[in-house]
Amino acid sequence: MNNVLEAxxxxxxxxxxxxxxxxxxxxxxxxxxxxxxxxxxGKSTTLRMCLGxxxxxxxxxxxxxxxxxxxxxxTRGRIGYVxxxxxxxxxxxVGRLVQFHANFYPNWDSAREKKLRDLFEIRDKERIxxxxxxxxxxxxxxxxxxxxxxxxxxxxxxxxxxxxxxRQLLSLLSDFLAGDGKTLVVSTHIVxxxxxxxxxxxxxxxxxxxxxxxxxDLKEQVKRIRLPRDLVLRAEPILNRAGIxxxxxxxxxxxxxxxxxxxxxxxxxxxxxxxxxxxxxxxLEDIYLAIVGNKEAVVQ
Amino acid sequence: xxxxLNPSSGVPIYRQITDEVKVAFLRGSIRPGDRMPSVRELAxxxxxxxxxxxxxxxxxxxxxxxxxxxGQGAFVADGMQLIHPQALSNLMTQAxxxxxxxxxxxxxxxxxxxxxxxxxxxxxxxxxxxxxx
Amino acid sequence: xxxxxxxxxxxxxxxxxxxxxxxxFVLLAEYMSRSRWDGLLEGVLVFAGIxxxxxxxxxxxxxxxxxxxxxxxxxxxxxxxPYQLSMLLLLIAATFVFLVEITGAVYVLVYGMRMLFExxxxxxxxxxxxxxxxxxxxxxxxxxxxxxxxxxRWWQKTRSMRSYVGLYWFxxxxxxxxLSTPYESSSASRAREPADLPDLWLHNLPGVAALILSxxxxxxxxxxxxxxxxxxxPVQQEAEEET
Numbered sequence: 001m002n003n004v005l006e007a008x009x010x011x012x013x014x015x016x017x018x019x020x021x022x023x024x025x026x027x028x029x030x031x032x033x034x035x036x037x038x039x040x041x042g043k044s045t046t047l048r049m050c051l052g053x054x055x056x057x058x059x060x061x062x063x064x065x066x067x068x069x070x071x072x073x074x075t076r077g078r079i080g081y082v083x084x085x086x087x088x089x090x091x092x093x094v095g096r097l098v099q100f101h102a103n104f105y106p107n108w109d110s111a112r113e114k115k116l117r118d119l120f121e122i123r124d125k126e127r128i129x130x131x132x133x134x135x136x137x138x139x140x141x142x143x144x145x146x147x148x149x150x151x152x153x154x155x156x157x158x159x160x161x162x163x164x165x166x167r168q169l170l171s172l173l174s175d176f177l178a179g180d181g182k183t184l185v186v187s188t189h190i191v192x193x194x195x196x197x198x199x200x201x202x203x204x205x206x207x208x209x210x211x212x213x214x215x216x217d218l219k220e221q222v223k224r225i226r227l228p229r230d231l232v233l234r235a236e237p238i239l240n241r242a243g244i245x246x247x248x249x250x251x252x253x254x255x256x257x258x259x260x261x262x263x264x265x266x267x268x269x270x271x272x273x274x275x276x277x278x279x280x281x282x283x284l285e286d287i288y289l290a291i292v293g294n295k296e297a298v299v300q
Numbered sequence: 301x302x303x304x305l306n307p308s309s310g311v312p313i314y315r316q317i318t319d320e321v322k323v324a325f326l327r328g329s330i331r332p333g334d335r336m337p338s339v340r341e342l343a344x345x346x347x348x349x350x351x352x353x354x355x356x357x358x359x360x361x362x363x364x365x366x367x368x369x370x371g372q373g374a375f376v377a378d379g380m381q382l383i384h385p386q387a388l389s390n391l392m393t394q395a396x397x398x399x400x401x402x403x404x405x406x407x408x409x410x411x412x413x414x415x416x417x418x419x420x421x422x423x424x425x426x427x428x429x430x431x432x433x
Numbered sequence: 434x435x436x437x438x439x440x441x442x443x444x445x446x447x448x449x450x451x452x453x454x455x456x457x458f459v460l461l462a463e464y465m466s467r468s469r470w471d472g473l474l475e476g477v478l479v480f481a482g483i484x485x486x487x488x489x490x491x492x493x494x495x496x497x498x499x500x501x502x503x504x505x506x507x508x509x510x511x512x513x514x515p516y517q518l519s520m521l522l523l524l525i526a527a528t529f530v531f532l533v534e535i536t537g538a539v540y541v542l543v544y545g546m547r548m549l550f551e552x553x554x555x556x557x558x559x560x561x562x563x564x565x566x567x568x569x570x571x572x573x574x575x576x577x578x579x580x581x582x583x584x585x586r587w588w589q590k591t592r593s594m595r596s597y598v599g600l601y602w603f604x605x606x607x608x609x610x611x612l613s614t615p616y617e618s619s620s621a622s623r624a625r626e627p628a629d630l631p632d633l634w635l636h637n638l639p640g641v642a643a644l645i646l647s648x649x650x651x652x653x654x655x656x657x658x659x660x661x662x663x664x665x666x667p668v669q670q671e672a673e674e675e676t
Contacts (some may be wrong), residue, residue: 029331039494077505087496087503089440102505103436170347178340178350195307196348216355218311225407253405280403281310 002065004029004151005050009059012045019045021207022059027185027200027203032177034194035187035214036288038202042250043187044084045155046204051081053157062159064151086136088128091285095124107148115288116142119168121137141176145172152176154186158193166193173197191285200255201284206294215284223261225269227253227277235277245290256292257282301330301339305346315350317356319391321365325380332381336366336374437506437514 003026010023020042027033037043049061052068053166061068066075081217088097102108116122119133120142137160144152152173158166188194194201195215202212206247211218222245227235232254238287242258242265249255261279269277282290303320309312312418323329336342339357343350360366364379403413501511 020428024374030351032351046390051503053499063500073505073507074503076503081503083499083503085496085499089497089500090494092440100436100440101504105504127509167347172346175340178343192308196313196346199349199351215316215322219310219312259322267659278404280401282310283310287312 002029003027003062004064005118005185006062006283007046007059008061010046010049010061011058012042012054012155013057017280018207020049020056023204023207023209025202025209027183028183029183030177031198031200031201032173032184032198033186033202034188034191035185035197035202035204036191036194036292037187038292041204042207043204044155045207047081047155047185051079051153052076055215058112060065074257075149077107078150080144080147080152082137082140082144082152082154084159086131086133088136088139089130090127092128092287093124094126094128094131097128097139098122098124099158101143103145105147109146109148113146114184116145116172134162134165136170137161138164138165141169141172145176147291150181151183154184157186157191158188158190167176191288192283193210197282198284201288203288203291206237211291213259218287219281219284220257221261222257222282222290224255224280224282224286225277226253226255227273229251231273234272235269238265240270241265246293248281259291303342303346305348307348308358314352314356314359317353318359318363320327321356321360325365325376330376330380332376334376336376338373397410437501437510440501506650 005027007023007025010020010025011018011127012020017241023042023046025046035043035047045054049056050063050068052071055069057106057202063071064075066072089189092100100111102113112231120138122139122142128136128139137157141154141157144154154270155168163170170193173184173186177184177197183216184197186194186198200213201215201218203210225235229249229252235256238258239258242262244256245259247255266279269279301324303317303324305313305316305320305351305407309316311366315432319334321330330336336357339350339353346353357366357368361368361397366374366380367377368374399413399417403416408416502508503513614644
């Protein structure tokens with residue numbers, strides 16, 4: 001399958017500050033990629049470059065087969081974007097904006113618009129400046145979901161939404177992904193939400209991509225191993241083969257997080273430590289902390 | 301069929317689905333010939349990626365537990381009846397392992413661990429039966 | 434008119450009111466005055482015209498520009514949109530004023546106001562040369578608009594805008610002088626009699642000085658506002674964005 005997004009050495013400098021530092025990233029068509037990183041790690045800037053809202057200082061970014069900065073309007077029309085900030089014109093009425101917006105999109109999905117209107121509580125007569133932050137975001141999501149995009153880029157879509165709305169959003173995104181060849185990229189620092197929907201995850205920190213892998217693979221490969229402290233020496237050669245992300249000792253217990261766990265490795269390990277090792281599954285949040293947190297420690 | 305997911309459990313979601321489908325069968329809530337929810341429907345209800353559901357259904361189909369019919373969707377296969385011992389042991393092994401690991405972490409002996417298990421079993425026993433005894 | 438027009442027009446209304454206010458004031462003052470301070474008024478007006486276009490952009494919040502960039506519209510169309518619209522409004526206003534002049538409506542207005550002023554005032558008004566203020570009031574701002582449009586594009590590209598802005602103002606001053614020269618009126622209402630070049634310079638000096646002074650003041654004003662967080666050129670502000 002071809003890539004919807006392809007960034008090579010993507011770099012953005014603001015003065016001397018590197019917001020994005022040589023990012024290499026591919027997103028195949030049909031995937032749902034969670035773009036995770038701490039605040040200020042360059043997520044928004046990367047998405048904005050992918051959308052051609054701001055030019056890259058160095059490197060290239062191909063989106064839907066075109067250079068992002070030189071993208072034709074028709075191509076941009078195939079991308080839906082929800083920014084982190086409320087960006088809709090505050091002086092407009094909701095109904096007028098929906099009309100104005102729909103005008104630009106030839107694939108505007110009126111059937112879906114009708115369906116989502118109630119769900120998103122779209123009230124035509126309301127002025128956008130009177131919307132709460134959550135309502136504003138809902139309106140942005142509503143527009144993005146109705147415009148019939150092939151690629152949906154969501155920047156922190158869940159912030160400002162309550163639990164029920166977030167769950168609803170997941171259902172809608174699921175519905176979006178059920179379409180033919182639709183691709184979703186969600187940047188977020190709320191990891192738990194995205195765990196349901198993501199097929200791939202990309203971790204970014206300080207403008208660099210640390211990891212980009214399938215979520216299922218990550219869950220099978222990143223494991224936390226707990227073993228008695230006195231057995232560490234015996235386990236070490238095997239653990240080293242698995243790539244240690246993180247290591248700490250709590251009293252008599254030693255806890256190691258490894259990147260490349262496998263069944264074979266597990267057998268070897270249990271043999272070496274006489275079945276004294278516990279292999280624990282990790283949630284995406286744990287994996288995120290192990291990978292991103294680890295690099296942070298190194299930087300510091 | 302009710303499917304309960306715990307996305308942050310560390311077990312890949314498609315595996316949770318296949319397990320839940322097996323549990324649903326073992327509990328008698330689905331029978332061979334029943335229609336499985338469509339991919340879109342199940343994914344939408346659970347708020348998960350449709351490809352995950354596809355992956356789970358592929359897996360179930362590979363194990364001959366469901367069959368897909370062109371244009372009609374997926375159905376519980378007769379093969380489901382054969383899963384009994386194997387699936388049971390698979391599902392139970394996981395839970396038992398969890399318990400064993402936790403027991404070891406807390407430094408419990410085998411007997412103590414079994415005592416806990418028995419105690420919990422006693423709590424779950426229906427009261428009516430107790431009275432009859 | 435583009436698909437973006439409904440978006441921008443509301444932004445223009447407040448600007449338009451200010452603009453029409455300045456316009457009316459200067460128009461009347463031009464007809465009524467005998468002083469060499471005409472030049473100053475013209476300078477102010479030229480500046481107001483120039484500033485109008487950027488005000489439309491300035492009054493469009495950065496976030497909202499972001500919304501526009503996200504739409505499937507050519508980036509150029511977005512940047513040029515407010516200028517196109519202000520141009521359109523200016524042309525409408527210019528046509529309106531022109532009609533007022535050729536139908537003599539302005540004289541009726543001024544005549545009606547005659548008791549407010551000294552004797553013989555209306556005499557002078559009747560002799561006014563309509564074509565010159567018309568051109569001065571509108572041609573210069575329109576030319577300036579497009580210069581500022583082009584410059585704002587250069588600005589984004591090069592970021593070394595200092596020399597361009599210098600050039601811009603230089604062109605502005607020259608245009609101002611050139612426009613003043615050929616339409617120099619010999620009518621009695623005008624203090625500025627046709628004259629040789631040094632004399633013309635002398636007459637226009639206040640205006641030129643006012644022009645330069647107001648640019649300078651505005652640039653300082655802008656810089657201080659920008660440092661307080663108000664954004665005039667959204668793209669320029671990207672550097673201060675989240676990193």
